[in-house]
Amino acid sequence: MSRMTYDELIAHYITPAAAAAARGIDRQRVHGWKGRERIPTDDQIEYEVLTNGALRADLPDQVRSA
Numbered sequence: 001m002s003r004m005t006y007d008e009l010i011a012h013y014i015t016p017a018a019a020a021a022a023r024g025i026d027r028q029r030v031h032g033w034k035g036r037e038r039i040p041t042d043d044q045i046e047y048e049v050l051t052n053g054a055l056r057a058d059l060p061d062q063v064r065s066a
Contacts, residue, residue, distance in 0.1 A: 003058030004044045006033050012055055022050055 009030075013019035016034075020027035023046055033039045039047075044057035 004039055004047065004055050006036075006039065008055060009033075009039065009047065012051060019047075023047070 009019050010016060013022060016030040017027045020030045023043075033043075038058065041057065041059070044055075045059075047055045048057040
């Protein structure tokens with residue numbers, strides 16, 4: 001299982017502003033994830049849904065199969 005990284009998110013959306021706009025959130029929130037080890041799980045799930053699985057949330061297999 002691979003966790004969603006900031007770099008993957010930006011590679012998909014090209015800019016932090018575009019990633020933020022896709023969710024209707026402030027771009028500063030997205031920028032804040034750059035220096036962290038991970039994107040919060042609830043945000044990862046939202047991006048997985050928005051990208052139809054092109055970006056995958058870091059979830060245990062047990063959660064995915066539930």
